[in-house]
Amino acid sequence: MHPETSPPVSPEAPRRGFLAKALALGCGGLATLAPLGAGVWAILDPLRRTSGAAAFRPVTDLAAVPADGVPRRFAVVADRVDAWTGFAAEPVGAVYLRREPGSDTVQALSATCPHAGCFVEMNATGTCFRCPCHNSAFTFDGGIVEPSPSPRPMDGLECRVAEGGAVEVKWENFYTGIAAKVARP
């Protein structure tokens, strides 16, 4: 409609008009704040979540890790909670284990690529690691083969051999894409 049809303007009208406008915006804004605020509060909830403290998990027996320096892949099994669902003893990731000839020390590497998180595999000839996503290559002890999109070597995981020969790995996830190896909370 047209401003010409507006009612006659009294002298104090502009100030009253300003007050009314401010009040209207204030009330409307306040009323909308409740659903919006509740929504934003709830949607930020994932920021409070952590995947729990890293812990040693039995992965295999020492005998199953070939003593020829060539890595072999093993699943890491752990209890896992996904929001409301609890999974008992589920595969949660994979590690490569290797040991040098004659050695009882096991080296563990996470199979997660430090570049952007793809699953690192063995190359076709079995001579080194290769990531299928952007071709990062790594030596068997995890070192970078240049040129490499990956900013750092494969992530080593703490590993120990318990009495009785169970190989236990401290399972952790790390931020990808950065040069530093930083564990996710």
Add this chain to the structure above:
Amino acid sequence: MSTPTGTPPSHRGPLRRLADFLDDRTGYRSIVHEALYERVPGGARWRYVWGSTLVFAFMTQVITGLFLWASYSASAQTAWESVHYIQHDMAGGWLLRGIHHVMAQAMVVLLALHLLQVVIDGAYRAPREVNFWLGLVLMLIVLGMALTGYLLPWDQKGYWATRVATNLAGLVPLVGPALQQLVVGGPDYGHHTLTRFFALHAGFLPATLVLMLVVHLALFRRHGLHAKQPPAGPDAMFWPDQVLKDAVAMLAVMAVVLGVILVPALRTMAAGGTVDWGHVGAELGAPADPSQPYAAARPEWYFLFLFQFLKVFEGWGATGEFVGAIVVPGVIMAVMFLMPIVGRWNLGHRFNVAFTFALLAGVGLLTGLALHEDYYALWVDRGSLADAERLFAETGGDERKIAAALGGDRARIAAMEKRLRTLEKVRNSEAFLAAVRQARIDAARASELALRPERIPPAGALELVRQDPATQGPRLFAQHCGSCHAHVDPASPDAATILAKSSAANLHGFGTAAWMTGLLDPNQVAGPAYFGNTAHADGDMVGFVQGDLQDAEAWTPADTQAVIAAMASESGLGVAAPDVVARGRELVASDERCGSCHRFRDNGTELGTACDLTGWGSREWLAGIIADPTHERFYGASNDRMPSFGKAADGGAPQLTSEQIGMLADWLRGEWYRKGGGAHR
């Protein structure tokens, strides 16, 4: 109009220049102007706010609904679980869900007020007929969203209410059954019921609503506001005068909604209690379970009138439901759609107003009746009906017997019949209230289980509930054991009445030292809590307790205490000093004491005379006797009436599965998950 021409563009601030740029390219200033500077004939009024509050309520639902969507998962194994997670785990989830839940109810109230205002003011008259019809369609869509939303948490409440609603849809002539199957997503309720209801709730219905709303508002603008006559004052502008009133009303609506959510919590805080925010806001029942009766099933309060209305046609069978659920509401909607036409005449308008008031009064009355019926027992003192109750118990409700008992006195018979009807109403109401209490208990228990550190198994929360001794134990007991056995704390005030009705031992605390103490008490062993009402009332055990055991020289009180300690340690439910237990075990095993009849561990007593006391009251022992009391380990041939629940009658399945028997044993032993890992009992 507002482009400032006085200052050269180079002297304007950057914000102003951006605004100018945008206005130049989009012309937004005139659009905003058009939207805000609508003339309100006769000045701004409170009575015009209802439409705006409805738009605001809808916007609130869209905002909270979208955020809920970000965490909701529509499937039979995840709907309840995800809603529970929103409610109990997510920061602020309770508030988000609470607002969506309560605003949905507020929206229904606002719809009624908006409709009332439009009809009273005759705002449906030419040229606004089409807009009135659009409004009615909008109302139906909102009701549809309320109905579909109610199912989404997939709890007992929503599940059973929706089953009723969809079954009623099946009554529509010709297409009914197909319609029902389409809405339900198949012949049974499950994943696709949820995905379809969710798509309706958050997709089809709101999209349609928005389209209609846009047209509704455009037409509203085209026609201008229908002013209430006579005008209250000079014309005013929509902005800011009416907008201010609208905004205040919106704030008030939101304040009421937040009040409904928060006041109970604030009360708790004021009383010095701690608030569990997971229980603030919208309720969440136990997970939907098609195998579990739910006597507390009611639609949400704003549909209660329909529920009650259907009762009017009780006894008419399917025809009654068809008339009540489809024909009458259809006729009412038809009358409402005809209002703009009927309202062309002054008398017609009066009819419309009267009809609307009558409708709302009818809805209010039916709602009141429904609540009155359900909560009747809260305001009728059952004690005042004691005479009717006694007469009913004596006559079994038989009319002729009642007449005879009252000496054939017509007036007294009529008065008594009235009292008997009142009694029945009280009983029905008590049953409903008990069902509501039980529903709360089940809901709280399901939630407690869902919050265990192991969380919910992939099969869903129903699995947890179905395997929970605390939930299933009482149900299984009531169904299979309760017709003979009592399960009542002897110290409770109604223990005596309950025990008097039982015909087998009271199993409350079975396996504990307290239970054993009562068994070895000569005043109790032949009483109703033990063998009193069984074939063993004059058996050897009663004879032993009342005879041998009373010989204070042969059996010192210390001996008896040692036996009790030993037995409670067999079940694992009692703790006592090891030397006392060892002494007790010797006594139990001795062939001059219990061992003369009972086998105990390796005492070599033949089975067949009395039950084997080895592991008495343990889970294994209890499961064994429930499965087969006629086994020689237990009562053998002298078993008195107790069925063998774990034994299949030829070819059939046993009455109880081994899991169910295990749950009964666990429940009797007081063994189930407790928050914080509390000990037994």
